[in-house]
Amino acid sequence: MQVKAITPRGYCKGVVRAIQMAKNAQNEKQPIYILGMIVHNQYIVDALKKRGIQTIDIPHLTRLELLDHVHEGTVIITAHGASEKVFQKAKEKGLNIIDASCLDVIKTHDLIKARLDEGYEILYIGKKGHPEAEGAISINEKKVHLITKKEDLQKIPANQKYVITNQTTMSLYDVYDLCEYAKTILPHVQIEKETCKATQIRQEAIKNMDEDIDIVFIVGDPHSNNTQKLASIASQNKEVHMIECLDDLNIEWLKGKKKAAVSSGASTPTYLTNQVIDFLKQFDESNSQTFDKQPIDFTKILD
Template sequence: MQVKAITPRGYCKGVVRAIEIAKNAQNEQQPIYILGMIVHNQYIVDALKERGIQTIDIPGQTRLELLDQIQHGTVIVTAHGASDQVFQKAKNKGLNVIDASCLDVIKTHDLIKEKLNEGYDILYIGKKGHPEAEGAISIDEKRVHLITSKNDIQMMDPNKHYVMTNQTTMSLYDVYDLCEYAKTILPHVTIEKETCTATKIRQEAIKNMEEDIDIVFIVGDPHSNNTQKLASIASEKKEVHMIESLDDLNINWLKGKKKAAVSSGASTPTYLTNQVIEFLHQFNENDPQTFFKQPIDLTKILD
């Protein structure tokens, strides 16, 4: 089968940094916990658990609430960032705190704090319940407003002065659309788009893929917002399947297909994406011997 491995794909610099920080934490005060998923990929969470690093992640609980589960040792703040309240609470509990926040997320937090001090309210385009959005909104829950749709913008006071920014992993096309809409109904809004470069170029690569591709596979965890956005953009023109790994690939999807494209979210291990690419390369729908899938080796996830 013909395969187009779309580039760039996979790990961004923030994910690489967060994983390295977690791997290097083994000599820190024991036990070691991660406050939520270090990045949104269950295979990475499982691989870190094999190294004795436990993830504390309870659906519906904020980072501040998750801290109640940790009484001593080291706590790692994930790549998604956290509010100052989280860091202060961890320090008050006597925990050793390691910050693995993505530098682009920190940049957005700094922007929000700066503009709040200048008297602006913040319109923050993000996904409700996402840890990155949670951290940004909690900077000032009264003056940082979560924007998920045009309806949210319509609820804003047109007499106020706003700065509009966004979660770094949002679709750059969705962000552009919401920003342009805000400018039509809010006379005092300033736009400070914060889509990270890695997210932007991955989305543009998907948008501009070759016309002769029959099927697209986006490899990544369903919790990953940037992975979901890649799949959404690709689905505008192509048949798309979002899979966590080769295990999820259904052979029936490939019947009658000549050329497949593969990309992956910014938190997807290269090993998992390469497994998919290698399988597709050797696949021949007329040869059942090519249907065999290699098992996943958890020891290679963090390589």
């Protein structure tokens, strides 16, 4: 089968940094906990657990509330960032803190704080319940407003000065549409788009894939917002399947297909994506011996 491995794909610099900081934490004050999924990929969470690093991730609890379940040792702040209240509470509990926040997320937090000091309110385009959005909103819950759709903008009083910014992993096309709409109904609005460069170029690569591709595979965890956005963009004109690993690939999907494209979310282990690419390259619909899938070598997840 012909395979187009879309580039760039996979780990961004923030994910590489966060994983490396977690791997290096083994000599820190024990026990070691990660406050939520360090990046949105269960394979990485499981691989770190094998190294003795526990993830505290309880549905519907904020980072601040998750801290109630950590009483000693070291706590790692995930790549999604956290509010100053989280850092302060961890310090008050006597915990050792490792801040693995993505530098692009920190940049957005700094922008929000600076614009608040200048008298603006913030319209933050993000996904409700996402830890990155949670951290940004918590900077000032009265003056930082979560925007998920046009209807949210319609509820905003028009006489206030606003700055629009966004979660770094959002679709750049969705952000553009919301920003353009905001300009038509809010007379005093400034745009400060904060989609990170890694997210942007991955989305553009998906948008501009070859015309003759029959089927697209996006490898990544369903919790990963940037993975979901890649799949959403690709699905506008292609058959798309979002899979976590090679095991999820259904042979039936490949019947009658000549050319496949593969990309992956920014938190997807390169090893898992390469397994999918290698399998597709050797796949021959007329040869059942090419249907067998290699098992996952879990020792390679953090490579």
